[in-house]
Amino acid sequence: MTASTSPSSSSSSSSSSPSSAPRSRRRTYAAGAVLVAAAATAVLALLPGGSDSRDGGARGSGTTAGSASAVPAPADEGLLALARRDASDALAVGRTDAPVVMIEYSDFQCPFCGRFARETKPELLRSYVDEGILRIEWRNFPIFGEESQRAALAGWAAGRQDKFWEFHDVVYDKPRERNSGAFSADGLVAMAREAGVADIDRFRSDMSSEEAREAVARDRNEGYGLGVSSTPAFLVNGKPILGAQPTDAFTSAVEAAAGAVEK
Secondary structure, X not given: OOOXXXXXXXXXXXOOOOOOHHHHHHHHHHHHHHHHHHHHHHHHHHOOOXXXXXXXXXXXXXXXXXXXXXXXXXXXXXXXXXXXXXXXXOOEEOOOOOOEEEEEEEOOOOHXXXXXXXXXXXXXXXXXXXXXXXXXXXXXXXXXOHHHHHHHHHHHHHHOOOOHHHHHHHHOXXXXXXXXXXXXXXXXXXXXXXHOOOOHHHHHHHHOOHHHHHHHHHHHHHHHHHOXXXXXXXXXXXEEEEOOOOHHHHHHHHHHHHHHHHO
16 A cells, blocks of 8 residues: 555545544544555565565555565554444445454455455455454445446445345456456446346446445545555554455454454
């Protein structure tokens, strides 16, 4: 993760009052500083003499040459506060009171996000989410252009019919060539049907709504405000993991976070 200069990188919160906004911004800036420091650590790990720079590209993010394993940065209060723990959040799975929350910033066109979805997420669901230890909160972070944006809107629309995770699994069930037309409007409707979305007319309407655009923008701006610039990117109880790391990097992070909560 590196600091972003995108015009859309400013974060906002609909629940912030005028008196609380400056304090909220200070927390966000402090949290962003933690992520920038984590990114610097990741870059150093990829340099000659760092940890296994040879295969970083194979395990890294979709937009950088490589990535590092779980970064041993301390959890930051501002990062912990990003967990929404909203029972009505269709883009989250797991108990709202789970001791560990993993926030995932992903793009449906990112091949490394797909790798994580196919190879690592099933183990996390089985071993930690189903056991009440972990909650996973998805954040739409479309960075590969129009098709990524359209897919993010479609995912949100599927969530309106409680089919976000089914849609997620259909999208990621196999590698798809980026910006090749796979995420055309018709292609996304076909994926929604496969995911079990019942009301396709409503799906189309929700997908094109201002509410959908605002929801996606909220997630993306949150990521930009923290310095996220590549996908996938994760926070496990406020500690960053960059890229689609091996499964044991995530299981170790979840277990360490759970252990810290118990102490």
